[in-house]
Amino acid sequence: MRHFLDRFFTYYQNVVFVYCCIIYAIYSLLTLFSYLSILANIRKSKIRENLLLIKSSLTPGISIIAAAFNEELNILSNVRSLLTMNYPSFEVIIVNDGSTDRTLKKLIKEFELTEVEFAYHYFIPCKTVARIFKSKNAAFSNLLVIDKLNGGCKADAINAGLNAASCGYFLNTDVDCILDKDTLVQLIQPFMDDKKRVIATGATLRMANSCVIDSGVLVNAKVPRNLLALFQEIEYIRSFVLGKMGWNLVNSIPNVSGGLGLFDKEIVIKAGGYDAKSFGEDMDMLMRISKYMCDTKQEYAIRYIPQSLCWTEGPETLKIFKRQRLRWARGLYQIFSTYYKLLFNPKYKTLGMIVLPYNFIFEFCAPFIEFLGIICYIYLIASHLVNWPFAIILLVFVYSFSILITLLAIVWDQLIIRRYSLKEVFRLCLFAFLEPILYHPLVVIFSLWGYGNQLLKIKSNWGHMERKGFGNSTKMEPVTIHSTIV
Amino acid sequence: MLLGIAMGDEPAESAAITKKRFDARPLYLLGLSSSAVKKILVNEMFNYRNYFSGSIAERIRRLYIYLSLDKEARRRAHSKNWEVCANALSELFKMDVEIDQAYLMQLITNHNRYIREFARLLLMKFTKEDPLQFLRELNEPLSQWQEFEIFLLFQQKTDYTLGSLEGLLSLTKESSVVSLCLKLAVFFNQKEAIPLLIDLLLTPDLKLRAQTINALGKMEADTGAKHLVNIYPEQPHEIRLKILTALGNIRNTQYLAFLEKEFLNSEDFEIKKIASDAIIKLYPISSGTIETLMENTDKRNQKILHHSMDPLINAE
Secondary structure, X not given: OHHHHHHHHHHHHHHHHHHHXXXXXXXXXXXXXXXXXXXXXXXXXXXXXXXXXXXXXXXXXXXXXXXXXXXXXXXXXXXXXXXXXXXXXXXXXEEEEOOOOOHHHHHHHHOOEEEOOOOOOOOOOXXXXXXXXXXXXXXXXXEEEEEEOOOOOHHHHHHHHHHHOOOOEEEEEEOOEEEOOOHHHHHHHHHHHOOOOEEEEEEEEEEOOOOEEEOOEEEEOOOOOOHHHHHHHHHHHHHHHHHHHHHHHOOOOOOOOOOEEEEEHHHHHHOOOOOOOOOOHHHHHHHHHHHHHHHOOOOOEEEEEEEEEEEEOOOOOHHHHHHHHHHHHHHHHHHHHHHHHHOOOHHHHHHHHHHHHHHHHHHHOHHHHHHHHHHHHHHHHHOOOOOHHXXXXXXXXXXXXXXXXXXXXXXHHHHHOOOOOHHHHHHHHHHHOOHHHHXXXXXXXXXXXXHHHHHOOOOOOOOOOOOOOOOOOOOOOOOOOOOOOO | OHHHHHHOOOOOOOOOOOOOOOOOHHHHHHOOOOHHHHHHHHHHHHHHHHHOOOHHHHHHHHHHHHOOHHHXXXXXXXXXXXXXHHHHHHHHHHOOOOXXXXXXXXXOOOOOHHHHHHHHXXXXXXXXXXXXXXXXXXXXXXXXXXXXXXXXXXXXXXXXXXXXXXXXXXXXXXXXHHHHHHXXXXXXXXXXXXXXXXXXXOOOOHHHXXXXXXXXXXOOXXXXXXXXXXXXXHOOHXXXXXXXXXXXXXXXXHHHHXXXXXXXXXXXXXXXXHXXXXXXXXXXXXXXXXXXXXXXXXXXXXXXXXXXXXXXXXXX
16 A cells, blocks of 8 residues: 555656646746737737727727626616716616615616616526616616516626627626726727637726725725735736736637626627526636637637726635635536537637646646645655655745746736836735745635535535725716707 | 917918927927937827817927928838837828828738738828729728728818719729728718619628618618518528618608518517617607507517617617
């Protein structure tokens, strides 16, 4: 037995070594790719004037769809923020997903909503839509509020919004997100300017936790003071700026975040809409639309832009963080149990040969490999089989490499736009040194926990993100527009 | 400061630029010889030209020329570096400054996409007669962005002679150019292009067919309505929706019965909805039809009609 374990763990450490070499090579490539992608974006933004989209009468309409469940704290500031987007033609669809608090009441009062006889059709199945509201005030004529029975997940609510959307593109966002004024203008650009048919675009998300927000508008971006939120900020910068922008260069984006994504509505509906059973509906949607395009033999692209356009309130307590990560892990597990046939399938091109294999081996399997690696390490230490000088060098290298990647991601982020003061950037860099020690183990533990829950089919629901809100929001005096027919 | 220098105390309608016109000393004090300062200044000039029109925009343009910034841009437009060249062409385009046409004709076959696009835009901007001639020989699709830019050019320039679109429509094979022509035909309300649009209804390209139907609707082409109704039965679902929308825009009451038939007989929600919208658009002629439908049809149809009639739902 001892002999077997010795051989197994010795063999395993070689596997881990090869695995790490490959993943570090990929991260190095992604670092380079993301730099090139960001430079290309900066060059393009000098040549392409976004004002053109605002001035042009040809600019396509966009439906902003945001699901709300018990969001009375933030709902008004968020809706105000959405209604003041810098874009010529858009509608805002708020889906009240069976809230039990005063979300709907607040909306009705603030925006002078009245129930209308809306001919609603279930293009995509979802829970029953009870009522639909429009505003009596012409200032909010592009606001539509759908009141429906709770579907248990965001996907069901988004499908309900899609059924009522009248524009050819829709923005999927969360009600706890604060969007930049130019979000729509920035995200629609790749659809207008790419050689291939773009079916989805995304942008960088940031933590809003310590930001100064007034009436739904970001006034001052600040690095979170809460440690957990700060680590998430670092993780987001690395994931979006380095990861997604890197994959963007080779048209292999694995996921468009549910917090901010602009989609071609026709393709989403033809792909069947969002999966209400999925815990990771955002990644599942990307798989669906990519699969649909491959099945119908159409060339497509999914693009990311590096600008930070969305600020979201991240979990600040371990309890809420755990709930979120368990859900994400379950979602990832579901993706591979649903789409395993696409793995290494050349029919699905970059989806089957790059996106899914990378995510399976280096995202899904990573927590297992890491956990087993730790067990292996403990065993080897206990069996006095560790070459200590080499082990320490390797540990220092691994730690340094992960710090380097994170620091480079923070530097790349500063190339795009400098929202944070130098002091705050320094703070981010400092905590990057603690992230692998304090934060990363939590991510691994919750990932494995989530996989276990999914494997054992332990029931859980979406849960609810407890919000602190964005502070006192100034009550806006409603503007009543009287039209005079002469 | 920039506005003050540009406006000075001279009337905007004066002819040639003289040294007396602009007192640009404050700008030179800022360090106009520095390329960074020039860059910021040029960006500010773009912003002012975007936010102001008329004499202020023209004065800013003249100040740009007075400071010899156009000479710099023309020099950079000859750069081998595509980014420098494209930015320079973009700058000249935004500032309404001409550049040697012969050079631009070379650039429209450049390997770089952005250079080709800006060269084309500059050629079109400064060609008053038949500016679309530069699209005839196009053998690559126009990006939607370029379509927007060209369309905006036509929207803003009032002294263009578009010429007949028929010539371009009959010569070009490129569907993106045809798509642009359709939009321009609608914008300029070129009724003489309607027979050509009717011919285009037979195109195998579904997207182009949909755009043609859309254009016929927006131009309220009465002569096209008959053809739309004739081709309706063999069309796929998306095209049928476009036809119904176009019939609503054309507002020819001759087809009210057709719309009513589609509304009542079709099981498809989208067909019903668009037919209902089209019937409502024919109000007040269709008021009798609407009343009859409301009284005699089922709840689902009534709801669709209510939806089409509700000003709160249909407010833009």
